[in-house]
Amino acid sequence: MSGNAPRQLHLNINALHSGFVPSAWRLPHSDPNVFLDVNHYVRLAQLAERACLDAIFLADNAAISDQLDMRPITALEPTMLLTSVAVATTHLGLIATASTSYNEPYNIARRFSTLDLISGGRAGWNIVTTADLPSARNFGHDTVPDHATRYARADEFAALVKTLWNSWDDDAFIADKSSGRFVDIEKVHPADHRGRFFSVRGALNLPRSAQGHPVLVQAGASGDGRELAARHAEAVFSASQSFDESRAYREDLNARAARHGRGPNAVKVLAGLTTIIGSTESEALRRRDELVDLIPVQYSLNRIAGTLGVPVDSLSLDKRLPDDLPLPNGGNGNHTFFNATLAQARAHGYTVRELIRALAGGGGHRVIVGTPEQVADDIEHWFRNGAADGFNLMPDVLPDGLEAFTEGVVPILQQRGIFRRAYEGKTLRSHLGLSVPEGAVLDTH
Amino acid sequence: MSGNAPRQLHLNINALHSGFVPSAWRLPHSDPNVFLDVNHYVRLAQLAERACLDAIFLADNAAISDQLDMRPITALEPTMLLTSVAVATTHLGLIATASTSYNEPYNIARRFSTLDLISGGRAGWNIVTTADLPSARNFGHDTVPDHATRYARADEFAALVKTLWNSWDDDAFIADKSSGRFVDIEKVHPADHRGRFFSVRGALNLPRSAQGHPVLVQAGASGDGRELAARHAEAVFSASQSFDESRAYREDLNARAARHGRGPNAVKVLAGLTTIIGSTESEALRRRDELVDLIPVQYSLNRIAGTLGVPVDSLSLDKRLPDDLPLPNGGNGNHTFFNATLAQARAHGYTVRELIRALAGGGGHRVIVGTPEQVADDIEHWFRNGAADGFNLMPDVLPDGLEAFTEGVVPILQQRGIFRRAYEGKTLRSHLGLSVPEGAVLDTH
DSSP, rough: OOSSSSOOOOEEOOOOOTTTTTTGSSSOOOOOGHHHHHHHHHHHHHHHTTTSSEEEEOOOOOOOOOTTTTTTOOSSSSSHHHHHHTTTTTOEEEEEEEESSSSSHHHHHHHHHHOOOOOOOOOEEEEOOOOHHHHHTTTHHHSSOHOOOOOOOOHHHHHHHHHTTOOOOTTTTEEETHHHHTEGGGOOOOOOEEEESOOOOOOOSSOTTTBBBBBEEEEOSSSSHHHHHHOSSSEEEESSSSSHHHHHHHHHHHHHHTTOOOOTTSSEEEEEEEEEEEHHHHHHHHHHHHHHHHHHHHHHHHHHHHHHTOGGGOOTTTSSSOOOOOOHHHHHHHHHHEEEEEEHHOOOOOOOOHHHHHHTTTTSSEEEEHHHHHHHHHHHHHHTTSSSSEEEEOOTTTTHHHHIIIIIIIIHHHHHTTSSSSSSSSSSHHTTOOOOOOSSOOOOO | OTTTSOOHHHHEEEETTTTSTHHHHHHHHGGGGGGGGGHHHHHHHEEEEEEEESSEEEOOOOOOSSSSSTOOOOOOOOHHHHHHHHTOOOOOEEEEESSSSSOOOOHHHHHHHHHHHHHTTTTTEEEEEEOHHHHHHTOSSOOOHHHHHHHHHHHHHHHHHHHHHBOOTTTOOOTTTTEEEHHHHHHHGOOOOOOOOOOOOOOOOOOTTTTTTTEEEOOSSSSHHHHHHHHOSSSEEOOSHHHHHHHHHHHHHHHHHHHOOTTOOOOOEEEEEEEESSHHHHHHHHHHHHHHHTTHHHHHHHHHHHHHOOGGOOOOTTOOSSSSSOOOHHHHHHHHOHHHHOOHHHHHBBBBBHHHHHHTTSSSSEEEOOOOOHHHHHHHHHHHHTTTTEEEEOOOSSSSHHHIIIIIIIHHHTTTTOOOOSSSSSSSSEEEETTOOOOOOOOOO
């Protein structure tokens, strides 16, 4: 992107199986098997690519961490799913979630590098530390590891992965048939890392990609999470419920990044946004109500209680949330959704029943219900006034909620000059306006 | 396959980047970039599928464990590569290697289950314990973990992965839109595993596939390795250099499997076989010599010295190997290639130079040089007389060495009635004549 081009919006599709609303699978035309169907994800990616979106994003849990009896879960492993998507697309960015708590740095560096090379430089890694107990219990723990330890591990992990990604100088690969020299191993550098959590000799067995290395993405809301983002992330997914909160978050994050020596707007803030779109506002509201009415009440109560770390029977549908709620797990819980859920309830004085409707089922992300024009207005307002650099789109139902967005909202954003009509480059870094990182990254651990 | 059908040969293509001979990348028509090119692997898989082969097999190292200055290495992560291959093929089995020493059971169960579901029941897992030092140093170790400990961990790991693969009863998934019940969680069973190496609560977040679960594959040559295969493997890759040795190995393995209560021929033995094919024997020998002459001598010397665990300067090109060689790393090395290399040298009284030529560069697998007819004769002899159930094919050069096999050798094997002309089923288990495993596997740890 040239330096004088107008600032452009970034849009990812968060391809959460049947859609963000937990009852999406129950609609008459929904196929409940899509959470196990690679073709579903390929179809979503191709829809997104036709609309010139920046990337497809896949969340993840290495556990059954939602209520499987009532809705689909994240199931197929995301880096593998995106490898299939990579060969069926040409431009779309491919962002997968992977945990620093339950993986090894060498394996993660290698898998994201594999995705980056197979896709021609379109990979991104969403770094999570994984706060849920079911995941912890699948990896040798009886309790969730302590919040500070998880983030210290994530920090060392991310720095080490960057070092591994930069193992090969860009001119290391020779492949000179006449001399028989394949790689100049003087230009392939061991990591020689010995830190608090990891000892890794390196080098990685893969060179850099067309975009240098994968884009680092994160979603931290806590102090530790923001510091991790400020040190490493090039894009963050936020769960802000209000314009003011999101703008303050974005400013705080970039101020923190500047303190780590990074340039202005080094971190792109992409706000989570669930869209429920109708051709009129009342049609959209009817669609929302139909979807919410199909969610078992018990599901939403369990979800909110889990996020807030309170017993389900402490919630009454027609009362407000209890006052003075501490973060669950003695401060070790997931700040993102705890903060977002509380913010939504407090800002409007919602009862639990009203909160469920506003959140379309109890997840912590912001929900907007309206016409394509109304959705575009909201997006433009946040974008032009510094509350977001873009959005991580979480349509109510997939694939049709995505189609409603790409056919209804994207053309309006294009007409207003804030969203591309064609890709300018072929890498995720190009779409996000990020430069190719230098080869050498100092590992400070 | 019906019970009265004649016994059929099994053939896998071992898709080792540019080909098994280390100089394959140096031939005039070779593209040295193929080790980083997903399309190369897709092309090989499609060639193999047209010839009705059982599976594509991908070896792996989570390290730079060969001499990268002189030849390509295993680079792109195999489960991800096979996910791309899965969507470009319809019948071919997909076998990837993954280490039990440097992964977590929940992650491995999930990744192979993902491949199995995406491919419609075509996945196989080649279980390795990883004996090389460069890999150990990428995962927190200064030395290679002890042989017995690696195998004890692999045994617990494999049993636990099977338990996780069978987490869901086959009727657990309901997806009843009217009642809102998605899965009957009474039919999704935690593993509740607490063992010597792992504590995993489960359940896996994925149901079983069209073939129940992935096929378990292994390549053990040591006593511990054979016991691991006898307990868990449904197919093994062997590196036998002679007919008698391979027949003895196959008999020993099936006797061990019987002692674990498994039926006759529970384990299919697929012998590693490098083919160098010409339209006449002298053309094939010329091709072999051309390829061997393009391998730097230092490469082959390093390779043999590494396999045998001796200093390179203890080897003289025109002398025989030193007598009385103990297994490297105080008994912790890789038995498969140590045994195979020694067997080849001793059987023929080869000098080191002759050994390099016979092994086509110093790897431990058997090499056959000849016409399609000669290759077919050798395969048929081993197959009909109990030395092998099939072969893990390692063509000299890829893709053309595979084409020489599928166009030249496969039609002869088909004419002789020992190899299929069409797939009878769509799963890897179907190709291998293996039954779908029962849902409940007792975890004895």
